[in-house]
Amino acid sequence: MFQLFKVIRVSIYFGTLFLFQNCSSQLPSIWVLRDIQSLDAKVMSTVQWLKIEKSNVKFLDKAIKKKMGVYRKTNFPVYQALEKEIEKINKSLKNIETNLSKQKKIAGQIRRRPKMKVFDNASLNESKTKLFSKKNIGISRSGKSERAIKIINALEENSAGIIFNQQLYNNSLEQLIKIFKKEGYSLIFIREEVKEFAQELKGLMYERSKLDSQLDRLNLKISESLLVSEESSYSKTILNLSQKIEGYGEQMNEFENYVNNLESIAGKECKGLVYVIKNDMKKKYQNKYYNDFLNYQFILKEIPKIVSSI
Structure with a gap:
């Protein structure tokens, strides 16, 4: 008798952050946060994303270094186009890292002051009902202290900055792929x-x-x-x-x-x-x-x- 086929699970790469275009039909453009645990999850997800993409950029720099040198001598407009996107990529990652650092500090502040109402049942219900709605209203400010509102504003501003720069980062990668394709080459990201x-x-x-x-x-x-x-x-x-x-x-x-x-x-x-x-x-x-x-x-x-x- 033969063994029945064994189905092997496909590896799942933890930490891939879903990106949303900044348009009304594809919100949220900020993190939807219910509590400190959801904030921690978003932070850890972004940490993992950043780690992977920094690694990708390191491999990218090595992969295109020789081509960049050739284009600088033989096709300067292509070199400039590539250099422009590389600069955008590095800037986007730096901005994400800055905003992420701020989110970590805020998470620490919230954890040290458990009595300060930042998240509550109202925001939990809103996040559930508004997650896929056309308008993302974020965390409720109703009945919150001035300090709590300041923290909420910072959380949303930082998360919006992270998502926006992730979009810029992905757009620049797509542009690099298009530039190389036009020149007769494929730029392959193995991951x-x-x-x-x-x-x-x-x-x-x-x-x-x-x-x-x-x-x-x-x-x-x-x-x-x-x-x-x-x-x-x-x-x-x-x-x-x-x-x-x-x-x-x-x-x-x-x-x-x-x-x-x-x-x-x-x-x-x-x-x-x-x-x-x-x-x-x-x-x-x-x-x-x-x-x-x-x-x-x-x-x-x-x-x-x-x-x-x-």
């Missing part, structure tokens, strides 16, 4: 690419899980045939096909493990987590991913055919 691959894998794994009932029935057929006769041609046929399916399962397991470890694999191949490559070229890890992805899709279609033939 983001792997997240997309993981989402694609998640869809495949869902389709795989839907085969469990068919595999259960196949297991039952194997048991029944072996009880009748282990040497019959029918039993041998079923066992051969079950071994083939088990081999398919191992291939899918290998692909799932590959994707789960792909950030490390790709980083080693590219000697960093950001790189520049010609538009018509692919790295080894990418070719392997796409080939194994297609094989996984083929297997998902092939298994039901095998099961139905028994």
